[in-house]
Amino acid sequence: MKVLTNTALVLLGGLGVMLSSCSKRQQSQKTGLAYNDRTNGGYLRYQQSHPSPGPGLVPIEGGTFVLGGSADQDVTYEYNNVRRRVTVPSFYMDETEVSNQDWLDYLHWINITFPNDNELYYNALPDTLVWRKPLSYNEPYVDNYLRHPAFQDYPVVGVTWEQAQEYCVWRTDRTNENILRERGNLVTWKDAAGGKNGAAPNNALKEPFNTDIYLNGQIRGQGIDGKKMMTDLNPNAPTTGTGKNGRAVRPVRLEDGILKQGYRLPSEAEWEYAALALAGNTQFENISDGRIYPWDGLGVRSPGKKTRGLILANFKRGGGDNAGVAGGLNDKAIITAPVRSYEPNDFGLYNMAGNVNEWVADTYRQTSFEEVDDLNPFRGNEFTNKRLADPTKGLYAKDKYGRPIKDPARSNKKLKYADMIAQQQAQSAAAANPAAANNGAQNLPATTAAIDPLAGKPYTPDYRDYGDSVNTSLYGTTTLVNNHSKVYKGGSWNDMAYWLNPATRRFADQESTSAEIGFRCAMTMVGAPEIHPEGKPHLPVKKAKNYKAR
Known part of the structure; x- marks a missing residue:
């Protein structure tokens, strides 16, 4: 299945922020007022478009599927993945797991931004002691796995669910700040650093950039505003901060379609849907073949002519067999493998089975699939x-x-x-x-x-009354399941093939760490859900007629 490239989506996103008056003067369908005219109040209208994903993401076209439907057995007798048909809206998902290099970028930013905040840096460090075993010599991984360049493309491990959430917030702000600086809506990176000639830095930001604070108009002023601010058509716009020809300017708004939606952990339903990638086996809403792994067939070896017999994921083939025999290693890995190892699934996602388990956003309940909504199911809302x-x-x-x-x-x-x-x-x-x-x-x-x-x-901020104090779905007074129990999925380098099935689900405390759990990010897609509308039949829709005052 082909996926829309990031470049193509960026081009579409760029067109989306162009004022509609560039092509044809438009007016309100309800009042007749012209848009983008500073003489009548400066009402703004932008051309609708499909937004582009943030860096590292690929589009996942949503649809209906059977949650838990790929499970062919329940070896743990948990009865926690009862089949249920649901609909997952379109969204974006990381092409790969977050790597050690990605996490080192995060640590570096903390170090240069808050050099004296040892607590913040310490709290962001992964727990490298997850490799330490009392009866296994794993100390080299304790010392080297995170920082040695030989492991830079390997998935980061030893991160808690909470740390993964913090990374998503940081990634959102850094991505949006970079977009604004590259566009000139904020002072550019070069000018903020002093330019070519080593001039005094032109950066008046007293605090790190934050998307919410920026959109609320609280990041403005001399040394902050860039040279290519948006033109402000509001007749009451303040005269401070003017652009070319003395025109008033303003920061980017959400309505401009320039800034990205926040990075976040995928929901359990999104993760399972993306892992199965049944869109690759679908034509005219008919699914030709189901799956129990992110690839076709019942086995874990490639049937391809040139790759026949190769293991399709990084997992443990059996007790004491993490890689096979020297000279013919079965999955080419003993612990984790680089995040771009093995073939991607039909959505273009790597390692949706094996390598490392991945945190998802949901709070675990045994009966989740029976109780959640059938549209965009998710458990864990804390408003x-x-x-x-x-x-x-x-x-x-x-x-x-x-x-x-x-x-x-x-x-x-x-x-x-x-x-x-x-x-x-x-x-x-x-x-x-x-x-x-x-x-x-x-x-x-x-x-x-x-x-x-x-x-x-x-x-409680959970209006569905699922707080533990009144929750009747917990099966007894002594249980490890609570509001800190978070789901992880996908199987790891140290798991048997059973856990490669996208429907399998396990949980751990949100503060726990493991050498077998990493994560990847997702992002909500806004607007039309169809990824590839080209070449498909569509019902004709008439454009609104312009009103002429008489």
């Missing part, structure tokens, strides 16, 4: 709101790393303005004086997720 430092101005409160502070959400609907202001003021006061906020709350249950700053009562 949050960004705290406002100044509710009347809409400015976000920031932590010491320049990121917005997020509080557990206490409502699943839009509040009235007065209630929103009161809530934000109470949260700000509680943050400034935690002792007073907790006064009288000593007798609240230990399972309390948060305290409502207005009512002083416990609440």
